[in-house]
Amino acid sequence: MIDSKQATDALADIEDTVRRVRQSQIYQVSSLVLLMWGVLACVADLAGWFWPRYGLYFWFAAYAVSAVGLVALSAYHRSKSRVRVFDGRYFLTFALIGAFGIFCCYFGHFTPRQQTAFWPIYIMLFYMMAGVWFGYAFLVIGATIIALTLIGYFYIPGLPLLLWMAAVNGGGLIVGGLWMRRS
Amino acid sequence: MAELDDIIHQPLRLKIMAALNALPQQVGLEFARLKKLTGATDGNLGAHIETLAKAGYVSVEKAFVGKKPQTTVTATAAGRGAFARHVATLQEIIAGKQV
Numbered sequence: 115m116i117d118s119k120q121a122t123d124a125l126a127d128i129e130d131t132v133r134r135v136r137q138s139q140i141y142q143v144s145s146l147v148l149l150m151w152g153v154l155a156c157v158a159d160l161a162g163w164f165w166p167r168y169g170l171y172f173w174f175a176a177y178a179v180s181a182v183g184l185v186a187l188s189a190y191h192r193s194k195s196r197v198r199v200f201d202g203r204y205f206l207t208f209a210l211i212g213a214f215g216i217f218c219c220y221f222g223h224f225t226p227r228q229q230t231a232f233w234p235i236y237i238m239l240f241y242m243m244a245g246v247w248f249g250y251a252f253l254v255i256g257a258t259i260i261a262l263t264l265i266g267y268f269y270i271p272g273l274p275l276l277l278w279m280a281a282v283n284g285g286g287l288i289v290g291g292l293w294m295r296r297s
Numbered sequence: 298m299a300e301l302d303d304i305i306h307q308p309l310r311l312k313i314m315a316a317l318n319a320l321p322q323q324v325g326l327e328f329a330r331l332k333k334l335t336g337a338t339d340g341n342l343g344a345h346i347e348t349l350a351k352a353g354y355v356s357v358e359k360a361f362v363g364k365k366p367q368t369t370v371t372a373t374a375a376g377r378g379a380f381a382r383h384v385a386t387l388q389e390i391i392a393g394k395q396v
Contacts, residue, residue: 121390131315
């Protein structure tokens with residue numbers, strides 16, 4: 115028979131392992147979302163750089179594709195692990211986050227350049243919050259993309275900012291997604 | 298008075314069972330992921346999985362994904378039950394119900 119201290123240690127081991135499993139599951143699903151969003155953000159920024167007049171439409175298209183992608187991803191994950199990952203609550207949460215972002219842009223009278231920096235910073239803020247709860251990878255990815263976005267905003271004038279954003283936002287999410295898959 | 302399960306109580310096997318028990322029923326973990334989660338070596342993990350499989354606590358499924366062999370380990374109903382009893386016994390020990 116073991117003593118109370120050994121039993122406490124064993125339970126702590128169990129708790130730690132369960133925490134790692136949960137984090138691993140979150141990282142597995144999130145990494146696919148990050149990879150998808152990395153590609154979409156990269157394409158939307160590059161398309162906006164080529165055809166600046168239609169930049170907003172490219173982003174609407176990116177959001178529409180991402181919604182379809184999330185549904186597909188959810189169905190794929192459910193078939194594989196029998197766990198539903200995205201349901202109506204997630205879509206409502208994303209819609210509320212998006213609505214508040216639009217609210218800020220409208221009442222803040224943001225210029226297109228300011229919006230180019232605002233949206234990644236705003237979304238990455240939620241990544242950083244997720245990092246507090248679900249694992250430091252979100253925190254690192256969010257903080258890095260925010261820092262690089264601010265560097266671009268203050269030091270890269272004109273349209274080349276979109277190229278920078280394609281690299282640091284799109285590229286950053288892709289690298290972050292790959293890193294999460296390996297974690 | 299409940300007894301600790303000697304098969305589960307070994308530290309690595311406890312981690313393996315904790316990891317598998319955290320998943321929904323009939324959902325398993327790939328060997329590579331289990332190795333990363335438990336921090337075990339290939340040989341060590343393989344040996345302990347075999348012990349758990351012999352006790353009927355886990356099932357091991359080997360398949361090919363493309364050309365790569367993939368081993369998936371899943372907790373059985375008996376394994377989940379044994380793990381739950383083991384955890385209950387640990388809690389009893391902490392609560393001072395067992396000496």
